Amino acid sequence: MNTHTRTPSKTRSRASLRGWVLAGLVGTSLLGGCAPLILGGAVIGTGLVVTDRRTTGMQLEDRAIETKGEARARELATLGRINVSSYNRTVLITGEVPGETERAAVEKAVSGVENVRTVVNELVVAPNLSVSQRSGDSLLGAKVKASLVDAKDVAANAYRVIAERGVVYLMGRVTEREAGRAVEISRSVPGVVKVVRVLDIITEEELAAMTGKR
Numbered sequence: 001m002n003t004h005t006r007t008p009s010k011t012r013s014r015a016s017l018r019g020w021v022l023a024g025l026v027g028t029s030l031l032g033g034c035a036p037l038i039l040g041g042a043v044i045g046t047g048l049v050v051t052d053r054r055t056t057g058m059q060l061e062d063r064a065i066e067t068k069g070e071a072r073a074r075e076l077a078t079l080g081r082i083n084v085s086s087y088n089r090t091v092l093i094t095g096e097v098p099g100e101t102e103r104a105a106v107e108k109a110v111s112g113v114e115n116v117r118t119v120v121n122e123l124v125v126a127p128n129l130s131v132s133q134r135s136g137d138s139l140l141g142a143k144v145k146a147s148l149v150d151a152k153d154v155a156a157n158a159y160r161v162i163a164e165r166g167v168v169y170l171m172g173r174v175t176e177r178e179a180g181r182a183v184e185i186s187r188s189v190p191g192v193v194k195v196v197r198v199l200d201i202i203t204e205e206e207l208a209a210m211t212g213k214r
Contacts, residue, residue, distance in 0.1 A: 062086040077102040087171040089117035166193035
């Protein structure tokens with residue numbers, strides 16, 4: 001039987017990262033920010049280096065897509081609450097709008113933003129969530145991210161986690177194996193209603209070339 005022994009320093013580092021993720025994710029969400037918690041190459045807390053599987057140029061491109069997309073969306077659905085999240089030019093739209101007309105119009109507007117490759121429209125026709133409901137989603141997303149950090153067999157930084165109405169959306173560039181494991185972990189978190197994959201699937205060979213591991 002194989003046994004795995006974690007050194008005290010690694011345990012402390014992982015625990016510190018988990019706490020940092022929980023605090024950072026909730027804080028970012030409550031402040032209204034929709035930007036990724038971690039950008040490639042950032043050095044955090046205990047000296048751990050967290051990388052992003054996107055190039056720096058792609059990260060900046062995704063940020064520009066989010067800014068432009070949300071600006072266009074809010075012009076069309078002034079009574080709604082709209083979040084635009086982009087990862088590798090795949091765009092997820094979440095939130096609430098007053099009607100189907102606004103829902104379709106927002107999708108069309110965001111699709112027209114320069115460099116957008118694919119749009120996944122998860123807007124719902126409903127009243128806007130309350131502050132307490134949004135806070136609950138923020139905490140849920142943070143718990144899912146922390147669970148990914150805790151897992152020994154998952155590269156947590158490869159995923160972007162977004163929670164809306166108890167639904168967890170996973171974004172990132174991962175293999176089918178990694179995707180399945182992340183979904184399994186996310187589903188195990190209390191309060192998660194459903195997990196939706198908004199993932200770019202890459203091959204194991206592409207992952208090896210990207211990470212330098214053969």
